[in-house]
Amino acid sequence: MATSTITTHRPIEAHHRHRLARVLVWVLVLIILIVVGTGVWSRWRIRAALPQLDGTAQAPGLAAPVDVLRDARGVPHLRAQSLDDLYFAQGYVTAQDRLWQMDLSRRLAEGGLAEIFGSKLVERDVENRKLGFRVAAERGADDLPPEIRHLLSSYARGVNAFIDAHRDRLPIEFVILGYKPKPWREVDSVAVGLNMAKMLNTSWPADLEREQVRARLSPELYADLFPEDSPLEHPVAEPVQGPAHAVPAEDARAVPARDPSKPDDIASSDAGLDPMLDALESTSGDDVVLGSNNWVISGAHTASGKPLLSNDPHIAHSVPSVWYMIHLEAPGMDVSGVSLPGAPTVIIGHNQRIAWGMTNTGPDVQDLYIERFNPANPNQYLHNGQWVDAEVRDEAIKVRGAADRDVTVRVTRHGPIISDEGGRSLAISWTALEPHALQFPFVAINQAQNWEEFTKAIRNFTGPEQNMVFADVDGNIGYYAPAWVPIRRNGDGSVPEPGATDDYDWIGYVPFEDLPHAYNPASGLIATANSRVVPDGYPYYFTDAFAAPFRTARIFDLLDAGTPGRQCGPGQDAASRSACFTVDDMLKIDMDIHPLDDAWLAPALVRAAAAHPPGADDARKAIELLQHWNGEATADSPVPLICHDAMIALRERILRPKVGDELAKHTWSLSTIFVEKVVDQRLARWLPPGDADFDATLMASLDDALDRIEHRLKDRDPGAWRWGDTIPLTFHHPLDPLPLIGRYFDVGPFPQAGTANTVKATTPGAGPSMRMVVDFSDLDGSVQNLTLGESGEVSSPYYADQFQAWYTGHSFPMLFSDAAVDRGAVHRLRLEPGH
Numbered sequence: 001m002a003t004s005t006i007t008t009h010r011p012i013e014a015h016h017r018h019r020l021a022r023v024l025v026w027v028l029v030l031i032i033l034i035v036v037g038t039g040v041w042s043r044w045r046i047r048a049a050l051p052q053l054d055g056t057a058q059a060p061g062l063a064a065p066v067d068v069l070r071d072a073r074g075v076p077h078l079r080a081q082s083l084d085d086l087y088f089a090q091g092y093v094t095a096q097d098r099l100w101q102m103d104l105s106r107r108l109a110e111g112g113l114a115e116i117f118g119s120k121l122v123e124r125d126v127e128n129r130k131l132g133f134r135v136a137a138e139r140g141a142d143d144l145p146p147e148i149r150h151l152l153s154s155y156a157r158g159v160n161a162f163i164d165a166h167r168d169r170l171p172i173e174f175v176i177l178g179y180k181p182k183p184w185r186e187v188d189s190v191a192v193g194l195n196m197a198k199m200l201n202t203s204w205p206a207d208l209e210r211e212q213v214r215a216r217l218s219p220e221l222y223a224d225l226f227p228e229d230s231p232l233e234h235p236v237a238e239p240v241q242g243p244a245h246a247v248p249a250e251d252a253r254a255v256p257a258r259d260p261s262k263p264d265d266i267a268s269s270d271a272g273l274d275p276m277l278d279a280l281e282s283t284s285g286d287d288v289v290l291g292s293n294n295w296v297i298s299g300a301h302t303a304s305g306k307p308l309l310s311n312d313p314h315i316a317h318s319v320p321s322v323w324y325m326i327h328l329e330a331p332g333m334d335v336s337g338v339s340l341p342g343a344p345t346v347i348i349g350h351n352q353r354i355a356w357g358m359t360n361t362g363p364d365v366q367d368l369y370i371e372r373f374n375p376a377n378p379n380q381y382l383h384n385g386q387w388v389d390a391e392v393r394d395e396a397i398k399v400r401g402a403a404d405r406d407v408t409v410r411v412t413r414h415g416p417i418i419s420d421e422g423g424r425s426l427a428i429s430w431t432a433l434e435p436h437a438l439q440f441p442f443v444a445i446n447q448a449q450n451w452e453e454f455t456k457a458i459r460n461f462t463g464p465e466q467n468m469v470f471a472d473v474d475g476n477i478g479y480y481a482p483a484w485v486p487i488r489r490n491g492d493g494s495v496p497e498p499g500a501t502d503d504y505d506w507i508g509y510v511p512f513e514d515l516p517h518a519y520n521p522a523s524g525l526i527a528t529a530n531s532r533v534v535p536d537g538y539p540y541y542f543t544d545a546f547a548a549p550f551r552t553a554r555i556f557d558l559l560d561a562g563t564p565g566r567q568c569g570p571g572q573d574a575a576s577r578s579a580c581f582t583v584d585d586m587l588k589i590d591m592d593i594h595p596l597d598d599a600w601l602a603p604a605l606v607r608a609a610a611a612h613p614p615g616a617d618d619a620r621k622a623i624e625l626l627q628h629w630n631g632e633a634t635a636d637s638p639v640p641l642i643c644h645d646a647m648i649a650l651r652e653r654i655l656r657p658k659v660g661d662e663l664a665k666h667t668w669s670l671s672t673i674f675v676e677k678v679v680d681q682r683l684a685r686w687l688p689p690g691d692a693d694f695d696a697t698l699m700a701s702l703d704d705a706l707d708r709i710e711h712r713l714k715d716r717d718p719g720a721w722r723w724g725d726t727i728p729l730t731f732h733h734p735l736d737p738l739p740l741i742g743r744y745f746d747v748g749p750f751p752q753a754g755t756a757n758t759v760k761a762t763t764p765g766a767g768p769s770m771r772m773v774v775d776f777s778d779l780d781g782s783v784q785n786l787t788l789g790e791s792g793e794v795s796s797p798y799y800a801d802q803f804q805a806w807y808t809g810h811s812f813p814m815l816f817s818d819a820a821v822d823r824g825a826v827h828r829l830r831l832e833p834g835h
Contacts, residue, residue, distance in 0.1 A: 046795045050795060058834030065831060067080075071824045075327065075815075078090060078093065093158075095159045105195055115400055122397060137191040137438070171792065224678070232553035235535045291314045294359045297524060302569070302777075309469060311358065312590050318732070319734075323347075324340070332447060350779065354450065371414070429506065475776075476519070488504060527559060545670065550672075555759055592760060618716055618718055638723060651671055731748055772814070774814075
């Protein structure tokens with residue numbers, strides 16, 4: 001008899017489920033352990049990179065001990081027994097706080113970013129290789145006087161002493177990216193300076209845009225775009241009598257002849273990576289302000305009777321800050337201010353007797369030439385009817401995770417070929433690429449004791465041209481704008497010119513004596529903010545792209561209003577002195593948020609609304625807001641937003657019929673001055689077709705602006721808009737794009753007050769990079785602060801400890817005397833000569 005067997009799989013299935021559950025639990029536990037362990041290790045590793053601030057550290061290479069006293073902001077005050085040891089220690093302490101920033105900066109210069117970041121930065125490296133920064137820096141270092149080269153060597157030895165002693169405790173960025181820094185060299189410090197030169201002097205992309213615009217316009221219309229003057233201008237330079245378009249025979253700085261056959265006649269430039277590298281690269285547009293403010297006032301305007309000097313350079317924001325504060329003291333040197341990480345000395349600051357500050361002058365020192373290459377030999381170009389061999393070199397760019405990128409660089413007598421687009425080859429001439437252009441005058445500037453020694457030192461400042469304001473303990477104030485500024489045989493260099501002949505070549509530089517300058521003006525006031533500094537009739541061409549004069553005019557308004565008709569100084573009574581300027585007053589001017597361009601546009605729109613009443617509710621509400629605006633670009637006000645977009649819409653509406661939709665979006669430094677001139681003077685040649693008058697143009701532009709804002713904010717109520725929320729401030733670290741960890745290094749976001757044209761220059765991407773006020777009645781009462789802090793180490797207490805003061809317009813004492821530094825020191829480290 002057959003029997004049947006019934007089999008069940010339930011016990012087996014249950015067993016499998018149980019085992020799977022146990023495995024999942026263990027996997028979860030393992031994941032948790034890995035996450036926790038990684039977090040613990042990361043925290044330990046980040047903190048392990050923090051520098052030693054107290055005690056004694058061995059520093060092989062020093063000849064004698066160096067004391068490093070750090071104040072409450074972590075600012076190092078160095079006391080050395082020789083300049084060699086001083087700059088060695090500067091290299092050492094800068095590497096303590098900013099080593100990865102320094103390494104990134106030299107990679108930026110030499111075109112080595114793709115090696116650590118991958119293919120997304122290849123094109124930036126390609127541009128650097130074409131421009132030849134690495135070659136230029138090598139040549140520049142070789143050109144330096146032996147004593148300066150020696151000091152750069154001392155700085156490099158200090159950097160390397162720190163690297164050698166901390167190879168297992170490097171900043172966390174090296175660990176994340178999986179590489180280690182090469183030894184620092186003198187040439188790297190030169191390359192870091194070249195980064196700054198490119199950031200402040202790049203104009204060739206704008207030349208290409210201007211070429212397109214000029215092709216669409218008549219000479220009259222094109223000239224309108226670049227107003228030669230404005231009622232807001234305040235040129236500070238004294239008149240000069242130099243010959244226009246001529247080089248004095250005695251000018252020893254005539255352009256050196258370029259020998260295309262010699263490799264060492266090349267030069268260079270750079271590119272930028274994400275936020276921090278953008279801080280070292282030229283950028284344009286509404287979101288970046290590459291400008292600065294500085295002013296100096298004599299004792300006739302101050303409560304103390306001694307000069308006050310103020311400076312706040314505007315540069316793209318970054319993590320860490322662009323500048324590094326330091327105080328350097330040794331026999332023959334006692335100077336405090338900001339340095340550029342990677343280079344020795346103080347760039348902006350004061351010593352015991354003088355102070356100086358800088359803003360960018362902005363001359364056109366880059367020209368493009370259209371070169372004709374031989375169809376039968378692509379390495380020959382035409383010059384005065386003859387085929388000439390170009391210098392050619394092949395370079396390989398290492399790319400992380402990909403094959404090397406090969407680049408062929410061609411260099412003509414004008415300079416390297418920067419572009420082969422559009423069927424033509426464009427060579428760039430740039431003063432920074434010229435032989436002997438890379439001087440290093442800052443040791444002499446740091447040691448200068450008076451105006452004569454200061455101006456002697458800056459004779460060797462070849463660029464980028466800076467508006468240098470000056471003051472001294474004796475009460476003198478002054479201004480000079482030193483640099484190599486080219487004189488052209490023909491043309492102005494604002495658009496590409498034919499390069500096959502000598503017709504558009506440079507024939508020399510503006511003599512030093514004829515460069516913009518002033519000394520002890522009768523007004524007792526000097527201020528610059530990147531707008532025109534030369535008076536009418538100045539015999540040399542600088543540029544027609546000076547910054548709009550809004551910031552300059554506002555600074556003069558505030559300075560002129562401060563002490564009209566009053567006697568200042570310590571001999572006056574308290575009531576009189578209270579009306580005279582102090583350090584705090586200088587900081588208040590730094591934070592001024594009254595935009596003169598919006599102060600023109602707001603009433604213009606209100607008047608236009610009276611002539612052409614708006615029909616839409618949002619437009620009526622906007623006009624009401626404009627009518628009752630208090631003139632301040634506060635973060636909670638909607639008016640700066642309305643004015644910002646209305647100005648863009650107005651400019652595009654005026655330009656579009658002449659140049660087309662795409663070029664109508666073109667912006668340039670004087671575009672707002674152009675718009676104001678067109679509207680104020682009712683220039684009929686610019687009236688858009690279909691508009692009855694310019695009031696109609698204004699109202700149509702307002703409607704367009706409101707539509708744009710409403711679309712962007714998804715809110716149709718202008719009264720609910722907040723300007724500060726539309727320009728949020730975030731300081732981005734270069735590792736920001738990395739998933740999960742990138743934002744850990746960032747600072748922000750925060751709403752902002754001010755606009756691109758207020759004294760407190762404000763955009764999402766740029767603004768004041770530091771603030772300094774020097775008080776010659778009490779140098780210890782001078783103040784200075786950075787955007788974030790001294791340290792680039794995210795776990796350091798000095799990573800962002802200065803931000804709140806910077807954000808709110810406060811500052812910190814710039815301790816200088818030995819007694820003040822000793823009282824204020826919170827850390828004391830002695831660097832000892834090692835073996």
